[in-house]
Amino acid sequence: MPVPEPGPGEVLLKVGGAGACHSDLHLLEVPAGARSFTLPFTLGHENAGWVETMGPGATGFEPGDPVIVYGPWGCGLCMNCRQGIENYCQTPGKPSPGGLGGTDGGMAEYLLVPSTRYLIPLGSLDPREAAPLTDAGLTSYHAVKRSVHLLGPGSTAVVIGAGGLGQMAIQVLKALSSATTVVAIDTSADKLKIANTMGADEELVSGDDAVKQIKDMTHGQGAEVVLDFVGINPTLTMAAQVSRMLGHLTIVGLGNAALPVNFNSPAKECSVASPFWGSIPELIDVIALAQAGKIKMLVEHFPLDSAAEAYRLLHDGKIAGRAVITPND
Template sequence: MRAARLHEYHGQLHVEELAEPALLAPHDVIVRIGGAGLCRTDLHIQQGQWAEKSGVELPYVLGHENAGWVHEIGAAVSNVAVGDPVILHPLVTCGLCRACRIGDDVHCEDSRFPGISVDGGFAELMRTTARSVVKLGAGVEPGAVAALADAGLTAYHAVRKAAPILHPGTFAVVVGAGGLGHIGIQCLSALTPAEIVVLDPSEGALALARELGADHTVRVDGTHVAKVLELTDGRGAEAVIDFVGEHGIIPDGVAMLRDAGSYFVIGYGENVDVPTIDIISREINFVGNLVGSYDDLANLMTLTRQRRVTLHTTTYPLDAVNDAMADLDGGRLQGRAILVPA
């Protein structure tokens, strides 16, 4: 099979021929990839930021946002059949630890993370397990929804955690209307009555945000903090949902937060540097978000089937993986990039 592998950090990916993955356990599922999303995490992996945390050995296949069709199943698999269209929960989980038992499978004690810690979906075929596959509804093409496996899942997960504090009359500030942010806007609109304020430096991204349900859009131009405070009568927002996490935005996000508000960290790349006395005196909260549970993904696919969440994508053939990575890094994408192996 053909696959895109990373051989050295800071180097380009190489499209090459590899042996097809084989069934190794009764609950294994081999998926023929119909689409694999590109994520800023892929750039961070390429730059070596995940090397120590993941412990992966190079070379290996990237790609953690995957959807396709069931190609082969193990002897104990009963929830899907060969040919079924599926989207893949990004983690391969054990199902036996306490976290899995209570539905918090994102914190499984014995998990694997295809595309980060083991071979992923920038390939024609990928191995996962029966616990990770969500069947797609009739008429849903895997390539059209692949990025929801992480970008959409992470956005939904963060919004679901923010929803209890976003009652009528509250404000949610979305930082970044790109690949994750444009999904987060739709999830906020579907799950909460809050007024949605979207920040982005791109007028094109802000125009898309308005189409997707943003009540207010603010261009990041040096006056954005003051504009958000004006929109919120000087009090700030109950929730700041940060899909960027770098380029100096974090102090601005904290300044836009209401006292007793919560800052949801999704994007990453820089440090949160806030004096502890400010955290205490303002009683503000910082909430980390790492993908989401299998149940989160199933719920997100329900919203997708109801057309309450749609994914804006640009597709690339597998051979153009480095062009896609460059476009993502250069900020030339609106929505999400999808690699199509065929």
């Protein structure tokens, strides 16, 4: 691909790391007639690197500065965007993230970023390690943050799916509410071991026994917060079964299943939400937590030539945390 030339207000980024996400797999599998993008198209919406060139009128950064890129690019003018909530831009057709929508992403040597407002300084963090924080970290943080007020002493939070996002959610839960008991659920024994190292208090194999154990440890009440990072029928069913009255059930995973909601399930007045990504101020929080050593993404590096192999491993469930493509080693 040709190296982009930054226009007015734009920034050219030398890519250090571009995370490989399950959302990319969905794009790869979209039938030709249903694509919202044209080929050739560059994937990569979890991006971090170093400022290469500032376009005319762009200020606030210098070449060589390590930065991470906020992903959901909105219009910048609506009420939500003006509050930094560009993930919920009110303009039709927005947000349009690079690597997910109509513009090329970061799995290339260089990435064109439309505005400096999407760049967050990384300080001492390595862009190759930090790249997934812009989605896996931010999405998990946003999902947890909405429920923090429920997580006082004696509370329980259940994380269903201990992959990249689930691992981050466990760390965020411990960072924002050390008093809560965090329960990790997965079908993989290896991922449950990783969940333990990330701070989970209990690790359970997915299934009916896990539901019973959660009910037992919560005295039959269920968990205040249930986060489903898978989103398939069995996990949503389990999430509803372990929900608590006046609790929160948050669907983060893109498994494309549906959660039946009626008078008896989930628990009475349990709030069900399906959030998307997070805000610019929240990404600043995520970077601050990472700089303080409170959260850290488990990453596996792949050179650009091995990107297809990284996606194959991701598809087969063989990536322990997050695969990161490194175009500029």
